Amino acid sequence: MTDNKGVMIFTEVVDGKLAPIARELLGCGRKLAGELKEELSALLIGSGVAGVAAEATAYGADKVYVVDNELLKDYRTDAFVGVIEKVARQANPRILLLGQTSTGNDLAPRAAFRLGTAVTLDCVALEIDASSKLLLQTKPVYGGNARAIFTMDTLPQMATVRAKAMSALTPDSARKGEVVTVDAGLDAATIKTNLLQKVVQEVEGVKLEDASVIVSGGRGIGGPEGFKELEELAKLFKGAVGASRPPCDNGWVPTSIQIGLTGKVVSPEVYIAVAISGSSQHLAGCSGSKNIIAINRDAEANIFKEARFGVVGDWKKIIPAFQAKAKELLGK
Amino acid sequence: MNIIVCVKQIPDPEAPPASFKIDPATNKVAPPPNIPPVISPFDEQAVEAALRIKDAGGAKITIISLGVNLLRDVVKKPLSMGADELILLEDPAFADGDSWATAYALAMAIKKVGAYDLILCGRQAADWDSGQVGSCIAEILGLPQITVAKKLEVRDGKVKVERVTADGYDVIEAGLPAVVTVSNELGTARYATIKGIMAAKRKEPIVWKPSDIGVETAKIGAAGRRVKMQKLFQPVREGKCEVITGENEEDAAANLAKKLAEVKLL
Numbered sequence: 070m071t072d073n074k075g076v077m078i079f080t081e082v083v084d085g086k087l088a089p090i091a092r093e094l095l096g097c098g099r100k101l102a103g104e105l106k107e108e109l110s111a112l113l114i115g116s117g118v119a120g121v122a123a124e125a126t127a128y129g130a131d132k133v134y135v136v137d138n139e140l141l142k143d144y145r146t147d148a149f150v151g152v153i154e155k156v157a158r159q160a161n162p163r164i165l166l167l168g169q170t171s172t173g174n175d176l177a178p179r180a181a182f183r184l185g186t187a188v189t190l191d192c193v194a195l196e197i198d199a200s201s202k203l204l205l206q207t208k209p210v211y212g213g214n215a216r217a218i219f220t221m222d223t224l225p226q227m228a229t230v231r232a233k234a235m236s237a238l239t240p241d242s243a244r245k246g247e248v249v250t251v252d253a254g255l256d257a258a259t260i261k262t263n264l265l266q267k268v269v270q271e272v273e274g275v276k277l278e279d280a281s282v283i284v285s286g287g288r289g290i291g292g293p294e295g296f297k298e299l300e301e302l303a304k305l306f307k308g309a310v311g312a313s314r315p316p317c318d319n320g321w322v323p324t325s326i327q328i329g330l331t332g333k334v335v336s337p338e339v340y341i342a343v344a345i346s347g348s349s350q351h352l353a354g355c356s357g358s359k360n361i362i363a364i365n366r367d368a369e370a371n372i373f374k375e376a377r378f379g380v381v382g383d384w385k386k387i388i389p390a391f392q393a394k395a396k397e398l399l400g401k
Numbered sequence: 402m403n404i405i406v407c408v409k410q411i412p413d414p415e416a417p418p419a420s421f422k423i424d425p426a427t428n429k430v431a432p433p434p435n436i437p438p439v440i441s442p443f444d445e446q447a448v449e450a451a452l453r454i455k456d457a458g459g460a461k462i463t464i465i466s467l468g469v470n471l472l473r474d475v476v477k478k479p480l481s482m483g484a485d486e487l488i489l490l491e492d493p494a495f496a497d498g499d500s501w502a503t504a505y506a507l508a509m510a511i512k513k514v515g516a517y518d519l520i521l522c523g524r525q526a527a528d529w530d531s532g533q534v535g536s537c538i539a540e541i542l543g544l545p546q547i548t549v550a551k552k553l554e555v556r557d558g559k560v561k562v563e564r565v566t567a568d569g570y571d572v573i574e575a576g577l578p579a580v581v582t583v584s585n586e587l588g589t590a591r592y593a594t595i596k597g598i599m600a601a602k603r604k605e606p607i608v609w610k611p612s613d614i615g616v617e618t619a620k621i622g623a624a625g626r627r628v629k630m631q632k633l634f635q636p637v638r639e640g641k642c643e644v645i646t647g648e649n650e651e652d653a654a655a656n657l658a659k660k661l662a663e664v665k666l667l
């Protein structure tokens with residue numbers, strides 16, 4: 070029997086800094102580690118990432134494992150699974166958390182099974198059970214219609230966490246932490262996939278994840294022209310445009326602006342849902358918004374159950390009139 | 402070229418949210434009355450991906466589905482779209498597994514099929530949204546995995562995949578055999594043809610029991626779960642929407658703007 074202790078966070082790095090999800094995970098991990106009275110560690114994997122260790126410490130890690138290797142420059146499943154396996158066997162965490170990101174959701178299941186344990190993906194809440202000390206993993210299921218709480222007896226207990234479900238701590242640069250460098254020990258021959266190209270589809274203006282106002286359109290918008298109108302409205306509020314899945318599937322807008330269970334998770338101050346019915350899968354991506362405003366011609370549409378304010382009617386009439394009045398009130 | 406596609410029968414995920422119910426007696430999801438189950442949508446897209454490869458260069462497509470009470474009209478849909486064989490792992494012992502237990506049984510069935518170049522799954526089954534079976538099959542069979550694919554191309558013993566990322570996509574290549582999981586960005590699955598439906602009617606599925614695929618029964622179904630469910634519940638929604646009205650739609654829209662200004666949301 071191994072003696073598993075502590076909480077370990079796989080901290081993703083974006084543009085040489087901790088990804089927002091990594092900071093959120095450290096915030097959550099700090100709490101869990103505190104309840105267990107055990108250590109919080111961060112696991113940094115990549116090429117040229119050693120410098121990020123200080124940031125991980127500032128955001129709450131007691132110890133940072135750094136695996137820096139050229140072969141780890143881009144995410145590749147086999148390489149990262151191999152490294153996670155190595156570090157997890159060395160450090161023996163009780164809990165190992167990753168982000169529900171395109172890297173995390175590819176990496177976590179395979180790493181879990183390699184380690185002989187299991188993982189719950191896309192959790193929105195994590196707690197330590199008072200009596201069993203097990204990690205209670207709350208995950209939306211059935212497209213968000215229900216939630217389930219899972220546990221596992223195998224170690225490490227693993228989960229991925231949805232963006233914006235946890236809060237980061239205020240960074241403290243005075244915090245002290247230990248840095249442990251681990252050799253990747255990679256054999257290039259075990260990496261069975263080859264990354265040929267990374268294609269980034271730039272979206273103009275404010276990023277969805279950062280926007281405080283989002284104007285989001287659904288199937289009822291009817292085509293790409295309608296989204297031009299939504300863009301204008303978003304510009305007025307210095308916000309961003311999002312969409313439900315059908316406009317993305319139909320090619321009216323880029324797939325990267327899809328909001329929902331299998332798209333982006335957003336939590337703006339104001340989310341204006343235009344001609345969106347409010348399926349559970351869509352709400353999975355926007356129900357964390359502070360204020361949802363629904364515009365829909367169907368008074369029975371589910372979106373009104375989530376909204377704070379709503380107008381029933383045809384968006385083609387409502388949006389221009391709303392925009393004109395808003396412009397006037399904003400003095401523009 | 403032999404392609405295996407894993408498809409799961411699930412309650413219709415696009416049924417109206419109001420029809421979703423949990424049976425408090427069993428702590429299980431009560432299937433909505435009068436709404437038939439479907440093949441999980443991403444799995445249908447995995448079938449579509451296989452059919453596109455078949456269209457381009459020929460392939461034999463074998464469908465595998467694990468579960469209980471598998472409605473023949475539902476699980477035969479891939480056949481009516483153009484797939485060649487249907488294998489059902491249908492036995493109570495297979496039921497209620499987690500991703501691990503399910504993937505183990507599917508991997509053992511795939512081993513028994515023997516000939517495979519490409520294994521396709523959906524990115525996640527739209528009931529539990531677990532999102533792991535593809536990776537587990539790959540791990541058990543020791544194969545490369547590429548998840549969340551929107552485009553696949555098979556050439557010279559390799560599969561080239563466009564994998565959806567948060568802000569675009571990666572182009573990834575792997576040697577065959579490989580496991581690829583498919584996402585909705587692939588595009589809508591084709592409809593069944595009349596000819597396909599007739600052919601599917603005549604085709605009997607092969608049904609395998611645990612003993613047929615040499616699994617350890619302690620590792621499949623509910624017995625094989627590593628992930629234990631402690632609780633299942635429906636979050637309560639407040640549902641306090643203030644509907645803004647006016648003399649007409651334009652007026653209501655202007656009133657909405659005023660209201661937002663009033664509560665300092667503008």
Ligand SMILES: Cc1cc2nc3c(=O)[nH]c(=O)nc-3n(C[C@H](O)[C@H](O)[C@H](O)COP(=O)(O)OP(=O)(O)OC[C@H]3O[C@@H](n4cnc5c(N)ncnc54)[C@H](O)[C@@H]3O)c2cc1C
Nearest residue numbers: 287288289313314329330331332344346351366383384527
């Ligand atoms: C596993 C899975 C994952 C999914 N993931 C996602 C996801 O991440 N994101 C997502 O969005 N969906 C997702 N979906 C799809 C989801 O189930 C719904 O099909 C989708 O959200 C519906 O989009 P919609 O509301 O735009 O369209 P619809 O449901 O068709 O609604 C259109 C709405 O527009 C209104 N309307 C039409 N015309 C007008 C008009 N002129 N003026 C005003 N209102 C009008 C109608 O009243 C209706 O309410 C997923 C589905 C599955 C099964």
Ligand SMILES: Nc1ncnc2c1ncn2[C@@H]1O[C@H](COP(=O)(O)O)[C@@H](O)[C@H]1O
Nearest residue numbers: 407408467522523525526531532533534
């Ligand atoms: N019972 C099943 N029968 C066949 N395929 C399945 C089954 N469960 C899961 N799969 C496949 O694995 C994918 C991911 O499932 P999951 O990990 O359960 O979300 C699905 O999209 C299917 O392709």
